[in-house]
Amino acid sequence: MEDKSLKEKVDLAPRSPGVYLMKDAAGKIIYIGKANDLKNRVSQYFTGKDTRPMAPFLLARIADIEFITTATEKEALILENNLIKQHHPRYNVIMRDDKTYYHLGLDPHVFFPRLQLVRQMQNKKARYFGPYPSGLAAKETLRFVLSVFPLRTCRDRDFKLRRRPCLEYQIGRCLAPCAKLIDETAYKKLVDGVLDFLGGRGRPLIADLKKQMAEKAQNLDYEEAARLRDRIAALDHALEKQNVDWAAGRNQDVFGAYETNGHFQLCLLLIREGKLSGKKSFVPVKSQADLNEVVAAAIEQYYDGGADIPPEIIVPVNLPDSKVIEEWLSEKKEKKVILTVPVKGDKKNLLELAQSNARSTWEQQHKKDEQKITALQILQEKLSLEKPPRRIECYDISNISGANAVGSLVVLQDGEPDKSGYRRFRIKTVAGADDYGMMREVLTRRFARSDNLPDLIVVDGGKGQLNVALAVLKELRINVAAIGLAKEERSLSLRNFPSPGGRGLRGGGIKEILPSPCPSPPASAGQAVEEEENVRKAAAKSEDRVFLPRRKDPVYLSRWPHALALLQRVRDEAHRFAVSYHRNLKEKADFLSVLDSVPDIGEERKKALLKHFGSSNIIQSASIEELQKVPGIGKELAEKVKGYFAK
Numbered sequence: 001m002e003d004k005s006l007k008e009k010v011d012l013a014p015r016s017p018g019v020y021l022m023k024d025a026a027g028k029i030i031y032i033g034k035a036n037d038l039k040n041r042v043s044q045y046f047t048g049k050d051t052r053p054m055a056p057f058l059l060a061r062i063a064d065i066e067f068i069t070t071a072t073e074k075e076a077l078i079l080e081n082n083l084i085k086q087h088h089p090r091y092n093v094i095m096r097d098d099k100t101y102y103h104l105g106l107d108p109h110v111f112f113p114r115l116q117l118v119r120q121m122q123n124k125k126a127r128y129f130g131p132y133p134s135g136l137a138a139k140e141t142l143r144f145v146l147s148v149f150p151l152r153t154c155r156d157r158d159f160k161l162r163r164r165p166c167l168e169y170q171i172g173r174c175l176a177p178c179a180k181l182i183d184e185t186a187y188k189k190l191v192d193g194v195l196d197f198l199g200g201r202g203r204p205l206i207a208d209l210k211k212q213m214a215e216k217a218q219n220l221d222y223e224e225a226a227r228l229r230d231r232i233a234a235l236d237h238a239l240e241k242q243n244v245d246w247a248a249g250r251n252q253d254v255f256g257a258y259e260t261n262g263h264f265q266l267c268l269l270l271i272r273e274g275k276l277s278g279k280k281s282f283v284p285v286k287s288q289a290d291l292n293e294v295v296a297a298a299i300e301q302y303y304d305g306g307a308d309i310p311p312e313i314i315v316p317v318n319l320p321d322s323k324v325i326e327e328w329l330s331e332k333k334e335k336k337v338i339l340t341v342p343v344k345g346d347k348k349n350l351l352e353l354a355q356s357n358a359r360s361t362w363e364q365q366h367k368k369d370e371q372k373i374t375a376l377q378i379l380q381e382k383l384s385l386e387k388p389p390r391r392i393e394c395y396d397i398s399n400i401s402g403a404n405a406v407g408s409l410v411v412l413q414d415g416e417p418d419k420s421g422y423r424r425f426r427i428k429t430v431a432g433a434d435d436y437g438m439m440r441e442v443l444t445r446r447f448a449r450s451d452n453l454p455d456l457i458v459v460d461g462g463k464g465q466l467n468v469a470l471a472v473l474k475e476l477r478i479n480v481a482a483i484g485l486a487k488e489e490r491s492l493s494l495r496n497f498p499s500p501g502g503r504g505l506r507g508g509g510i511k512e513i514l515p516s517p518c519p520s521p522p523a524s525a526g527q528a529v530e531e532e533e534n535v536r537k538a539a540a541k542s543e544d545r546v547f548l549p550r551r552k553d554p555v556y557l558s559r560w561p562h563a564l565a566l567l568q569r570v571r572d573e574a575h576r577f578a579v580s581y582h583r584n585l586k587e588k589a590d591f592l593s594v595l596d597s598v599p600d601i602g603e604e605r606k607k608a609l610l611k612h613f614g615s616s617n618i619i620q621s622a623s624i625e626e627l628q629k630v631p632g633i634g635k636e637l638a639e640k641v642k643g644y645f646a647k
Contacts (some may be wrong), residue, residue, distance in 0.1 A: 009065050013039035016515050017076045019083060020071035025063040031091040032083050036323075038067055041208050054288035058091055073324050074331075081300050093106060093297035095266070095284040095369045102138035103128045103308070104145075104198060112159070112177040112187055114152050115194055117142060128308070129198040145197065146229050149190045150174050160612050199273070206232055219333045250274055251310040252347075255295055256354025257317075258362050262286055264294045265365070267358035268302070269350065271310075281361045294349040299325060299339075309333040314340050314351055372415035378563040379456070382555060383548060385481050389456035393529075394485075394570040395446075395469075396460040398578035404585040405430065405441035410580035411454070412570045421452070424581045435461070436468050436638045444470040450478060457482040460571050466547050484547035485571050486554075529609050544568060595619070598644045604633050609641075 013020075018038050034043030044050040045059055069078045084092050105118040107126035117138055121128045152159060152174050154166065159178055168174035175182040175190075196205040207459045209232050216225035254269040266282040282298060289297075303309055309329055319325060322339050329337040342348040370533040376388035383389075392412040399405035411421035425445060430437040439459065455479055457473075459465040466484035473480060544564060545554035557564035595606045595616060612630045613619045619627075619641070627638035 006060065006062065006065065007046070010039070010042050013042055013065075013067055014069050015039050016069045017071070017073045018067055019076055019080050021066040021068070021083070022062050022089075023064040023066065024061050028063070029087045029089050030061060031058055031089050032080055032087065034073070034080040036073045036319070038069070038074075052288070052290055052293075054091060057288060074327050077300065077321065077324050077328055081304055085301075091288075093264075093285055093287050093289050093294050094303045095285065095294075095298045104138065104142060105129075106191070106194060108191055108195065110156075112184070113151060113191055113520075114154075115142065115145060118152075121308075125360055126180040145194055146173065149194045149197075151187075151190055151194065152176070152177055218324060237644055247603060250312065252312045252314060252350070253310050253462055254314040254350045255298065255316065255352040256356070256358040257291060257295060258355065260362070262288065263362070263364035264291065264357050266295070266298050267354055269354045269357065271350070279357060281358075284362060285364065292319050295319060296321065296325065299326075303329060303332065309337060311335065312338055312340055314342060314347055314354075316351060316355065317341065372566070375560075375562040375566045376415065378557075378560045379566070382557060382560065382563065383456070383481070383483060383546070385456065386453060389454075389481070391418075391452075392453045392456045392458060392566075392570055393446075393454040394458040394460065394574040395439065396571070396574040396578040397427075397435050397442070398575075398582040399427070399433065399435075399438070400582075400586075402435050404582055405438055406578055406581045406585065407438060408574050408581065409442070410445060410570060410574045410577050412566070415566060417573060422577060424577070426585070436464055439465055439468045443469055444476070447472065447476050447478050450476075453478065453480055455481065458567060458570055458574075459484050460486070460574060462486040462545070463547050466549065470549055482549065485567055486545050486547065487543070534561055598641055600637060600640060605630075605637075608632050 014036055017034075019032060020038055020042055021029050021033050022033075024030050033041065038590060042065060045055055045062075069081065070079055084094070088094060091231050103118050104115055105121065105123065105126045105128050105518050106115045107113050107123055107356060109125050112185065118128070128179060146153065150173055153168060155160065162178040165176035165179050165181065166174070169176040169179075169181070175187070177187055189389060193205055193209070202217055213228040213232065216222075216228060222233060250271065251273065252271040254271065256267045256269070258265045258267075263286050265284045268280040268282070269276060270280065271276045274315055285294065287294060295315055299313065299315070299319075309332060311333075313329070318341055319339065326337055326339055328495055340347060373388075376390065379385065380388045390413065394410050394412075398408070405427035407425035407427065409421070409423040409425070411418040413421070423446065425442045427438050429441050439461075457469055459469050459482065462484050469482045469484075473482060543556065543558060544567070546567070547554050557567070575612050595601050596608060601609070608630050609619055609627075610616070613622060622642075624635070624638045624642050627641055628635055629632050633641070
């Protein structure tokens with residue numbers, strides 16, 4: 001499109017709120033923006049009033065502009081955010097956080113509720129706690145809470161079908177509401193305790209538990225009193241750890257930012273009930289945008305993704321559309337939300353802490369990136385490669401005596417997993433436990449398409465697997481470097497380890513560290529047995545070997561730990577990916593229902609039968625009349641089922 005036509009479009013732009021989409025000569029959207037007055041905002045690009053460093057880059061590439069009007073500026077903000085997620089324009093700030101956020105959810109309105117991990121807060125009747133900075137933190141909290149308050153952990157469907165206590169009850173981690181071993185009143189006390197503890201009301205909860213413990217002891221119910229005593233001790237210990245306290249019980253999110261050479265690192269501190277509950281870091285972005293635009297993009301994209309919205313959000317700079325963002329956040333939360341730029345006091349201290357965390361995160365990531373570059377350069381040198389292996393593919397095979405055999409392909413791009421390149425292979429042409437044949441099939445299927453070739457292929461195994469890979473590459477005339485990575489088991493002599501008394505094991509061997517017939521304190525015997533176990537564990541030492549083509553002896557990279565760790569990482573990831581697929585196939589085969597073989601019984605009717613009777617064993621002994629009571633099972637089909645089992 002000519003400049004004259006572009007100028008005419010700008011002159012005819014609407015004077016209303018909306019979104020503008022800037023496109024390049026190929027028609028691709030390169031930037032999406034919002035405005036309260038579209039004509040006034042877009043004209044600033046062409047009159048030099050937009051002083052952002054990004055403006056000249058956009059101006060040089062714009063070939064067309066499209067306008068979408070909205071009723072309000074808030075609607076424009078929502079539309080802009082949705083279009084950015086859809087088109088991923090090159091010059092917009094796209095924020096990604098480095099962790100998945102989790103919540104703990106409990107719906108007190110259901111029958112015997114349970115506490116569980118959730119990613120999305122979809123049930124409006126439920127109570128949610130969090131967010132937690134990682135899945136590990138959330139799981140640790142869940143594990144602790146359930147150890148103190150033994151709520152059920154089974155799914156609702158299993159809970160309805162179960163008639164007797166499961167293993168969780170036997171080991172003391174559930175009170176078996178399924179078997180009516182606890183009534184609703186007592187169970188509700190546990191639920192209330194969970195809600196109080198996770199809601200930050202731990203001290204009043206402990207006071208109430210102490211009162212209950214005294215009553216139980218007075219009524220001579222010492223067993224229940226002891227359980228309450230242990231619960232109080234665990235809660236006391238947990239509350240002692242929560243010594244970082246601000247803002248007198250407020251809920252706040254604090255955005256800290258660090259900027260250097262056009263790179264932005266953002267960090268978010270989560271303050272819940274006045275306590276620092278976690279930290280989230282965003283993947284650093286490189287942009288010509290201003291800091292306020294980066295922070296605004298982070299806020300819009302983060303809270304639009306379902307994150308918990310607190311009443312107050314502390315930010316490092318004034319945002320250009322702060323009032324619109326506050327209105328949008330308040331509507332999502334259904335309560336008033338404010339954005340604050342503090343200048344003094346506790347809020348300023350919190351902001352400085354978030355800024356410090358952002359800087360520390362950037363420095364750690366920068367150091368990590370340098371280590372990756374160095375590791376790739378070392379691999380290039382030590383493995384005699386033509387260039388640093390920026391794209392590494394690793395292959396592994398998983399099977400049990402040839403059954404449910406699978407292969408896996410995982411990818412490291414610049415030292416980081418590229419999950420879009422992961423592939424799973426179900427072995428089709430190889431029978432029996434033939435790992436070499438399976439590796440050949442996987443590699444042949446992968447390199448039958450020669451797109452996006454790697455810089456280095458790693459096969460999990462020694463010379464045999466490497467020779468298979470080299471043969472496949474030669475047959476397909478593909479020029480890619482390949483290595484084998486294998487463990488070497490080396491048994492160490494027990495005589496190299498000292499006994500507890502300072503003597504070696506030579507001569508007497510293991511017997512010298514066992515308890516003597518003479519009387520000795522039990523602690524010494526226990527220590528001797530522990531020493532023996534440590535000796536046995538240390539007796540097997542493994543070191544990874546790297547096998548190269550046309551080289552007899554393996555290469556050891558233990559002197560270059562970062563380079564070795566990179567290869568071990570991709571090998572372990574390939575093994576994990578293969579094993580998980582193998583387990584899935586094996587579980588499907590193991591749990592294949594006998595109903596799958598019954599004529600005219602599809603998936604829906606099978607589910608209906610199992611839901612009605614509970615198990616295939618009960619179905620086999622059911623009469624035709626009982627079978628007909630199942631929805632979708634008529635007399636003719638009931639007779640087929642009964643006849644099949646009669647055979």
